[in-house]
Amino acid sequence: MKNCVAAILMSFFVLPLCVSAKVEVKSWSTENNVSVLYAQVPTLEMVDVYLAFDAGSTRDGTKYGLSNLVSALILQGAGELKVDEFNEAIGLTGGILSSGSNSDMGYIKMRSLTETANLEAVMRLLKLALSSPRFDNSDIDRLVARTLTGIDFKKQSPAAVARDKLYAGLFAAHPYGSPHEGFAESVKSITRGDITNFFKEFYVAKNLNIAIVGAVDLEQAKAMAEDISSILVSGMRADKSVVPPLEKARNDLIKREFPSIQSHIRVGARSVERGHPDYFPLLVANHALGGNSLVSILFRSIREERGLAYSAYSYFSPKSNGGSLVAALQTDRGNQEEALSVLDSSLEKLRLEGFSDRDIASAKDNLMRGFPLRVDTNAEILNYLAMIGFYRLPIDYLETFAENVGRVTRAEASKVFKRYFSPEKLVTVIVGPNLDGDE
Amino acid sequence: MWPHTILSIFITVAIIALPTANASVKEFELSNGLKLIVQEDHRAPVAVVQIWYKVGSAHERRGITGVSHALEHMMFKGTEAYPDGQFSEIVAAKGGRENAFTSSDYTAYYQQWSSENVGLSFELEADRMNNLVFKEEEFLKEINVVLEERRLRTDDNPQGLAREANRALAFQESPYRHPVIGWESDIKGMRLDDLEQWYQQWYAPNNATVVVVGDVSSKAVHKLAQQHFGGLARETVPILRSANERVAQGTKRLIMTSDKVRVPLLLMSYKVPSLGSVSSSDEVDRADVYALDVLAEVLDGDNSARFARHLIRGKSLATYASIGYSPASLLDTLFSISAVPAEGITLDQLEVAITSELLEIIQSPPTQVEMQRVKSQVIASRVYAMDSMESQATIIGQLESVGLDWRLKDEYIGNITKVTANDLVAVVKKYIRQDALATTQLLPESSL
Numbered sequence: 019m020k021n022c023v024a025a026i027l028m029s030f031f032v033l034p035l036c037v038s039a040k041v042e043v044k045s046w047s048t049e050n051n052v053s054v055l056y057a058q059v060p061t062l063e064m065v066d067v068y069l070a071f072d073a074g075s076t077r078d079g080t081k082y083g084l085s086n087l088v089s090a091l092i093l094q095g096a097g098e099l100k101v102d103e104f105n106e107a108i109g110l111t112g113g114i115l116s117s118g119s120n121s122d123m124g125y126i127k128m129r130s131l132t133e134t135a136n137l138e139a140v141m142r143l144l145k146l147a148l149s150s151p152r153f154d155n156s157d158i159d160r161l162v163a164r165t166l167t168g169i170d171f172k173k174q175s176p177a178a179v180a181r182d183k184l185y186a187g188l189f190a191a192h193p194y195g196s197p198h199e200g201f202a203e204s205v206k207s208i209t210r211g212d213i214t215n216f217f218k219e220f221y222v223a224k225n226l227n228i229a230i231v232g233a234v235d236l237e238q239a240k241a242m243a244e245d246i247s248s249i250l251v252s253g254m255r256a257d258k259s260v261v262p263p264l265e266k267a268r269n270d271l272i273k274r275e276f277p278s279i280q281s282h283i284r285v286g287a288r289s290v291e292r293g294h295p296d297y298f299p300l301l302v303a304n305h306a307l308g309g310n311s312l313v314s315i316l317f318r319s320i321r322e323e324r325g326l327a328y329s330a331y332s333y334f335s336p337k338s339n340g341g342s343l344v345a346a347l348q349t350d351r352g353n354q355e356e357a358l359s360v361l362d363s364s365l366e367k368l369r370l371e372g373f374s375d376r377d378i379a380s381a382k383d384n385l386m387r388g389f390p391l392r393v394d395t396n397a398e399i400l401n402y403l404a405m406i407g408f409y410r411l412p413i414d415y416l417e418t419f420a421e422n423v424g425r426v427t428r429a430e431a432s433k434v435f436k437r438y439f440s441p442e443k444l445v446t447v448i449v450g451p452n453l454d455g456d457e
Numbered sequence: 458m459w460p461h462t463i464l465s466i467f468i469t470v471a472i473i474a475l476p477t478a479n480a481s482v483k484e485f486e487l488s489n490g491l492k493l494i495v496q497e498d499h500r501a502p503v504a505v506v507q508i509w510y511k512v513g514s515a516h517e518r519r520g521i522t523g524v525s526h527a528l529e530h531m532m533f534k535g536t537e538a539y540p541d542g543q544f545s546e547i548v549a550a551k552g553g554r555e556n557a558f559t560s561s562d563y564t565a566y567y568q569q570w571s572s573e574n575v576g577l578s579f580e581l582e583a584d585r586m587n588n589l590v591f592k593e594e595e596f597l598k599e600i601n602v603v604l605e606e607r608r609l610r611t612d613d614n615p616q617g618l619a620r621e622a623n624r625a626l627a628f629q630e631s632p633y634r635h636p637v638i639g640w641e642s643d644i645k646g647m648r649l650d651d652l653e654q655w656y657q658q659w660y661a662p663n664n665a666t667v668v669v670v671g672d673v674s675s676k677a678v679h680k681l682a683q684q685h686f687g688g689l690a691r692e693t694v695p696i697l698r699s700a701n702e703r704v705a706q707g708t709k710r711l712i713m714t715s716d717k718v719r720v721p722l723l724l725m726s727y728k729v730p731s732l733g734s735v736s737s738s739d740e741v742d743r744a745d746v747y748a749l750d751v752l753a754e755v756l757d758g759d760n761s762a763r764f765a766r767h768l769i770r771g772k773s774l775a776t777y778a779s780i781g782y783s784p785a786s787l788l789d790t791l792f793s794i795s796a797v798p799a800e801g802i803t804l805d806q807l808e809v810a811i812t813s814e815l816l817e818i819i820q821s822p823p824t825q826v827e828m829q830r831v832k833s834q835v836i837a838s839r840v841y842a843m844d845s846m847e848s849q850a851t852i853i854g855q856l857e858s859v860g861l862d863w864r865l866k867d868e869y870i871g872n873i874t875k876v877t878a879n880d881l882v883a884v885v886k887k888y889i890r891q892d893a894l895a896t897t898q899l900l901p902e903s904s905l
Contacts, residue, residue, distance in 0.1 A: 061500050062843050105761035109830040112837030167776045170719040278613040312545040325598030328606035387552025394501035395844045
């Protein structure tokens with residue numbers, strides 16, 4: 019059934035939590051050295067595959083938005099099948115092929131019933147897309163136009179404007195400082211040649227990690243991974259060094275006038291990549307600050323105690339090349355000064371006094387005991403396996419997650435918070451009406 | 458030649474075996490009228506517990522619109538036994554997730570956590586069904602939170618405002634004309650008293666459905682339900698008098714502009730029946746609902762559906778076009794099209810194109826391939842939906858809350874596969890009528 023989700027209001031703003039109890043993960047490399055992570059879940063007659071290529075917007079160069087366009091174009095017809103035929107063929111199998119990209123990764127996901135005929139048919143289409151995407155000019159033109167509309171659409175949203183401004187402030191000229199869909203001018207400058215070159219360079223076996231989850235046994239999973247990886251040319255591993263180094267972090271206040279009723283406030287700092295020694299302390303610190311939805315420090319001080327905002331939260335976003343830690347809220351313009359001062363003083367208090375025992379115990383309890391919920395669907399397990407493979411995390415990441423969280427002390431969480439969220443590294447963004455200053 | 462061969466291969470494989478993993482679902486009713494539905498799912502040691510009250514904005518009237526939603530917010534403010542946010546602290550400390558949601562038809566609360574906590578969920582929910590404390594100071598803060606929520610979703614969001622206005626335009630008498638969050642003036646005028654009365658009226662065991670999906674035994678869950686909810690007394694709950702509205706009043710148009718708009722939007726809504734609004738004995742009406750559901754799939758099910766193929770790709774008239782239709786609604790509802798024009802195309806041109814695309818169903822009814830694609834996808838999507846305990850619970854709760862039997866969930870595939878191309882032609886003729894249409898155009902200010 020189709021549902022109008024827009025008509026349903028949630029009581030609280032919810033950030034998607036990404037993480038079962040026991041997931042038995044197996045890993046191996048295909049003949050052409052593609053690493054594969056696999057978990058067998060026999061209960062439902064379905065299988066999911068996640069192909070993660072090191073082909074995110076960090077690979078765009080000056081053609082901002084190129085990776086985004088390429089990932090979308092991969093499923094717009096392949097081989098002899100033009101876009102209409104290709105999509106009809108997918109539809110008839112009952113399977114789903116989807117693709118996308120973010121700053122680090124270009125990905126293709128497949129979901130299928132395990133019935134042999136269905137699965138074979140979807141696999142055939144997936145391989146066709148990987149080996150010979152058409153990149154027809156009409157499809158390129160259409161997706162360029164769609165991207166431009168999307169860029170315009172973001173200008174209607176004070177939240178989207180605030181997000182982009184914050185990343186620009188935090189990462190400046192580094193690719194993380196630009197929106198992954200690019201800018202109007204850069205997107206318009208992309209040619210078919212850019213697209214085919216990008217595909218040839220980055221959608222190669224050396225750049226790929228595969229994750230497979232579902233009702234297929236180890237032999238089947240191995241055959242599927244071979245089948246997929248052998249269709250790709252080996253290629254070259256994307257060179258880390260082509261990503262420009264991050265400039266030095268600096269304090270900044272960015273104000274942007276917007277004809278809205280509410281002001282959107284974001285305060286952020288750079289953080290670390292997954293696998294960094296500070297990763298788990300920061301994860302716990304963020305959970306205590308604003309990640310633990312209804313009981314976090316920000317939720318209590320901004321919403322529960324003062325009724326200043328519908329959503330007041332923080333998120334920790336680790337990427338390949340560092341990451342960010344961001345606190346966010348939105349409130350009526352008339353409450354902006356009060357909200358900002360409550361936010362600032364909450365942060366200042368944490369820097370001076372650190373987290374309380376109760377804050378940390380609560381954050382750790384939720385993360386550790388809530389772990390089974392993070393891996394109770396095939397879709398979630400798949401995302402974890404893809405993340406583990408792509409970011410080269412230890413294969414026992416899921417198994418040791420609770421242990422790693424448990425080891426974080428109050429002092430460590432407080433220390434990393436103070437270090438990463440120190441005033442000279444903070445970027446504050448306010449997007450709203452009647453702001454005194456200009457950019 | 459090759460594509461055709463390929464296609465024919467795909468068509469032959471498209472007939473998919475029905476999923477064999479039929480979930481075991483048990484239904485119980487306590488002596489106080491509380492309904493309990495349990496679906497065992499032992500894939501992970503967790504459970505989702507939802508409690509659904511049959512009250513939402515459809516039960517409200519002008520003056521107190523938004524009261525169901527505001528009450529939902531207040532339900533987190535504590536009882537004597539669990540005051541001041543203790544409920545949420547307990548859930549968080551045990552690794553749980555919780556939230557609540559309000560729609561036009563129902564208000565629902567849930568926890569997802571380790572399955573050993575099902576009894577605790579019941580204890581907490583039974584407590585706040587009866588013993589909620591209404592404090593003025595908490596109310597004043599929370600109503601401000603609701604206003605901020607409205608600003609975020611609607612007042613500062615031109616598309617949100619356009620959708621709200623389009624519903625109010627389409628419905629003249631149905632309470633579906635009111636937004637779930639409430640009109641701003643009603644939220645501002647709301648008093649603690651309104652919430653307390655609403656709570657006294659609607660929050661009763663005989664107006665609630667508890668759904669549990671997870672690693673549990675239905676017998677044990679039944680026992681726990683008796684233990685925690687069994688002591689609550691049955692109450693008199695108001696009867697919602699039929700507020701259906703399918704009458705075509707004539708074409709309605711609303712042109713909205715905003716200085717925030719950069720991307721124009723077209724909304725076209727037709728009044729149609731839902732599973733909740735048709736009488737269970739009326740087979741024709743009910744078949745219409747399934748036909749409308751398949752119609753939505755033929756037009757907008759995936760990237761090979763007619764909207765994508767003709768409007769977005771073929772004629773390059775739209776950048777985006779989609780259909781919203783919720784068969785599991787309490788009252789007559791809307792078959793709504795949302796579309797964003799392609800560069801250089803006006804909303805008037807887009808509207809003409811969408812209308813002809815809809816009527817094209819009569820001229821060229823869906824082919825066998827189109828119907829087969831929809832059915833393959835509906836069948837497959839039922840298997841995929843089993844991946845989430847939460848979505849399993851939600852489907853059951855939704856059906857029950859709009860007065861339907863949860864067993865419809867399993868009969869759904871059968872009902873969908875019975876729909877023929879001729880049925881689609883019939884529903885287009887019957888419901889996709891110019892005089893039942895409410896159009897809203899949202900434009901940048903400069904364009905007028």
